[in-house]
Amino acid sequence: MREKTGPDSVDETLAAASRTIDLNVLGDRIRNLRIAAGMTQGKLAGSDASVAYISRIEAGKRRPDLALLATLASRLGATVEELLVGISRDRKAELRLELDYADLALRSGNAPDAFQKASDVLDAAAGTSDDGLVREAVLIKARALEALGHLDDAIIALEQLVDSDPIASQWVQAAIALTRCYRESGDLSRATEAGERCLARLRDLALDGTDEGIQLAVTLAGAYNERGDRRHAIRICRVAADKAELLDSPKAKAAAYWNASIFESEQGRTDAAIPLAKQALALLESDGDNRHLARLHSQLGMFLLASDTPDPAEAKRSLERAAVELEWSAASVIERAYNSVALARSMLLLGDIAEAEAMLNGIAENATRAPLLASDCALLRGQISAVQGNTDAARASYLDSVQILASVGADRAAAQMWVDLGTLLDELGESDAANSAFRSAVAATGLAISSRPVGSVRT
Known part of the structure; x- marks a missing residue:
């Protein structure tokens, strides 16, 4: 007969967790920790429980009380919290800090480091009950994959996130990235399908008028425009622009101006597109997101090249600035390559044929993606x-x-x-x-x- 040992008082949160935890999950955690420690069931049981009782716990057939859990956790070099929740509060705080570092690395243009840090957090958080931590790590990992040009792998991870609860803070960011990745991969049908599906869910929750909701609509409009459905793309952007005005958000307004400039350009009115792009740039200067700013500088350079009176020198300056900003942002290798193509085109117009050809040859590998x-x-x-x-x-x-x-x-x-x-x-x-x-x-x-x-x- 086992004796009760352990602390006299236990955190009420853990007490509640001990009554509701899936016994199979608890059993797996105990067994995995025991095996990792090279310990037999008899050594883990000691004088506090029988080997048969430990075996039934590991098989998910018994619910041990907190006192016994405290004893088992001590022998396993863990805590009761780790057994019940999967990770301690201190460790959770450490992992969140690691994710902050990963996000900073991604925003600073260091996608490989961001990918590795996010992967490490995912490995450490495996089996925990902190879904928010896991979702955040998956999102950063997926965005790092996108930045590295591994679009198919990014799409797989993002689809899993989009299938989760849309109320989660990472959900809309995942939806935007998913639509963008499908578009960049050339799968325009799936890009529009994914964007429509996600935007419909936001409308159901009355969240389509938020900053992120407007960004999703604008990304979806871009996919429709690439597919050739310009009229529908313009309708989506008009609705998004109206919502942006109501929201009075610089980021949302910048997105609306940005896309208005793109559609003016697509209609052959490039000279009208340039001031709109500059308005978007002015709004984004205070946003702090280097990726948006870099993409706009890149887009402005492309407009200057496509103008009725092209200005390749000014375009080259804008594109070179974009190239630097893209290196220090979460931009993908594909976005950087688009900017390089435009920069090579400006060189061609300036008469630097050899330089243009050399730059084009330098991005040949990324072009295949x-x-x-x-x-x-x-x-x-x-x-x-x-x-x-x-x-x-x-x-x-x-x-x-x-x-x-x-x-x-x-x-x-x-x-x-x-x-x-x-x-x-x-x-x-x-x-x-x-x-x-x-x-x-x-x-x-x-x-x-x-x-x-x-x-x-x-x-």
């Missing part, structure tokens, strides 16, 4: 070949870009690429090939190409 990035690289390679007078190579690169875009359903972008190719061929005097490219542009938009002469009368 994201179809939309690969398409942009192929386009730039075609532009470089055209400047060098290599028409066949230019045509081949343009066609590579078109095929990549068509394969991921980016029909609007593919149509634009056909137009660019047609313009290049027309400039080279290849009118038949140019007309063929223009017809392909029309086909990519989903319109039928009529054989009826323009102006003919219907009968």
Whole structure:
């Protein structure tokens, strides 16, 4: 018969945990600690319990009282709290501090360190009842994977988070990252599906008007825009902009201005997009999130290149600033590569062909990770070949870009690429090939190409 030993008084939280803990979980923890300590059941039982009783505890068939748990915990080099909750308060505080370090590393551009720290916390927190700690570690790990360019692995982790309770603080951040990762991977259908699914859950909870809710809507709009559904993207952004005005949040307003600038650019009104991007930049200067600021500087540089009167020198300055900020932020290698492509394009316009080509070659490996990035690289390679007078190579690169875009359903972008190719061929005097490219542009938009002469009368 065992005797009761241990403390005279026990924390009420632990007392409650001892009455409700899943006996199989408790048994597993005791058995795992005993095996790790190289201890037999007899040595663990001592004179306080029989070996058979310890065996039944480990099998999840007995609920020991707190006094016996205290004795067992002492022999195992643990605490009652660790047996019941899975981790002590002090250890939990240490792990939260480690996560703070991981988050800081990620925001500072050190994704490998962030990944390792978050993974260590996950290993240490395995089996604990602190779901918040685990979710936070999974989110940081997933964002680190995204930053490293491992989009598929990031998506798997983020899908698990998104399937959890949407009230959790990490949920909306995971939803935004998931939509973005699908978009960056070129899976535009899943990007829009995931974004719509998550935004609907936020609406059910009346959380779609928060900072994070507006950011999710804006990210979703970007995916629709890439897919070619510009009208729906604009509708989403208009609703988000209205909510941002009501919220009076600099971050939310910046997101609205940012996307308004992108859509102006997509409509061919780049000169109107530039001041909107600058307004967004002014709002984000006080935000403290280097990633948002860097992406906006990068976007502004791209607008300056696409303007009716391109300013490659100013664009280069903005893109170089973005490159530095991206290095010191949680930006992914893919985002950095997009900025490098734009920077190479500014060099090309400034006449630094060799520098442009060298920079493009330097990001070739990262281009294989994201179809939309690969398409942009192929386009730039075609532009470089055209400047060098290599028409066949230019045509081949343009066609590579078109095929990549068509394969991921980016029909609007593919149509634009056909137009660019047609313009290049027309400039080279290849009118038949140019007309063929223009017809392909029309086909990519989903319109039928009529054989009826323009102006003919219907009968």
